[in-house]
Amino acid sequence: MQRNKTSTKIIKTALAVFYTFAFIQLSFAANLDYKLDAKQIAKDTYVFEGVNDDFSKSNGCNIINTGFIVTNEGVVVINTGVSKLYGEQQRQAIAKVTNKKIKLVLNLNLHPDYFLGNQAYADVPIAALPASIQGMKEEGASYTDNLYRICGDWMTATESKPATQVIQPGPMNISDANHQLELIQFNGHTAADLVLWDKTTGVVFVGGLVFADRVPTTPHANISEWFKSLETVSKWNTSKQIKALVPSHGPYNKGLEGIEQTKEYLTWLDQSFKNAALQGMDISEVLRLPIPYKFRGFAALKPEYLRNVTHLYPSYEKEIFKK
Template sequence: MTLPQAERMMFEAIASICIETGGETICRYALLPGFAADTEAGCLAALHEGEVELSGQTGPPSCVRRRASRLLFTEIAPGVFAHRGAIEEPGPGNLGDVSNIGFVIGENAIAVIDAGGSRAVGEEVYLAIRERSDLPILAVILTHMHPDHVFGAGPLAESGAEVIGRAGLSRALAERSGNYSEGFTGLIGPEGFLGTRVVSPDREVKAEEMLDLGNRTLHLVARPTAHTATDLTVADLASGVVFAGDLVFAEHAPALDGSLKGWQATLAAIREEPAALLVPGHGGPTLPWPEGGAALSAYLAALEEDTRNAIEAGVPLSTAAATIGRGEAANWSLFDLYNARNATVAYTELEWE
């Protein structure tokens, strides 16, 4: 009889990684996916045959008994799991676990949707998957370029997963990786961010693609510029669950890094598409659809109306940014961290129509 994953004694490889910062050595143990075995000897044998090379690694890796993941995943439909990220800014207490993450288990393989904001979070995603299945992780699908969704991809890629994103994601990550890494190191702290790297997609989706997990198909759709210029949605055709990434926000204030008009058009299109449940990029982690998109639609409409009124009245951007969208403040957490920038992006776009 095969024991459930959570009850089997398994061993995973770990390695110490360190950096020097401010005259101090900071270290942590990093999980090394891809060497799991039922016994410590089997894990060590896999390490002997395989290659391990992590930045900052000190000494040879070792094998320890697999522990439980620190992330809570809920089975929102048969074989479909979702994790709700914290509704807060990245910091030492959450290690960048501030966005929603999902995975889907087919008969032959598993696909992960988004990966969190640090290697440490990605390691926890891997462990959460392994509590439920030892099937190969076929793909990690990145819904867009923002660091809180992509920085955890490293361990999943090391486990053998193909990294998939929308066309243009590789270029966007290359252009922003330095700023993203510097920013998240400052927010999370050097220890929490240790070992984190940007993983460029192995494959980019230009229009639509189907991903077969074994009697289970995911529909990947590259969206026009909206929340960002790299937005991708993932629909599990078996359950009707749609992973929308940051094309849909709940509770957490929306962040505009693309096109206001494009976002409104894309959101309207998604509202017309069938979905039993929708997983937003933040909040939820599930929303009824299409009614679950009403709050975001209202915010974007207010952003557009206030911006057009300010432009028509000749109010300069420096003044308008402080007032555009303010009527929506009570409806969103972290509103003051994001709204002024949203107003700036919207004003710049609509001013030159």
């Protein structure tokens, strides 16, 4: 009898601890707030600026710049952020600016912080380029697994929901004299980089082609193709065709500067890797190479350079072996 009482007491204590812990976790999750602030950058055009850093629990893994444009026909949302919670809070923040319905969501490429907030827009058409949709389907599960590990409770209930509508490059079918929207397809940062250009306001949402004050991410990069894409974007800038350029990461108001920053960093990276491969260096040696002073102030330098090397350097070694 005494043994049964003791066992019952232990079970009750264990359950109390479990439910207390669960309550604390739920309370913490309920209080998570990205504090999204819609910054107006042009007529009817807004940006939610992410933290210029690497993914971490302390910043909620909110490191991307997303945005939206309010047209006569409804709101066009550009990227939905890193989690279900981000997408929900993004949609709430948009509703504080306009009472117009969401017309369309665009995911500019396959990377997780471009589309893991899609769950919040289940009732809205969500569009992307075909290669991006395929990439989301193939890599979505691994993205969420990795980000749950890094971001913790910020990712609660987040599931990969790839875009369902294939978008075609060209003028968008939106009847609004204030917003002549055009979609342009590039590649280099990924195999399919979608860019949104509002030719009326001069604002370009350039996605991952441009990084400002930050080291570019390269998991799906083709450097030579990326250079070609950046040359085109540079020409838009030098010919004064654009007034503002929103980079995927970094200060939204430094996007035009980010064009040259990204070109310069990729040029150095490409030449550095070519020279290292010619000298027969292995990855550990490349990781110890000095980084030019002008890049040392870039955000996420240490983790991103490590990833740059591991993503890209093996292909430079293979090129040497072919010769």
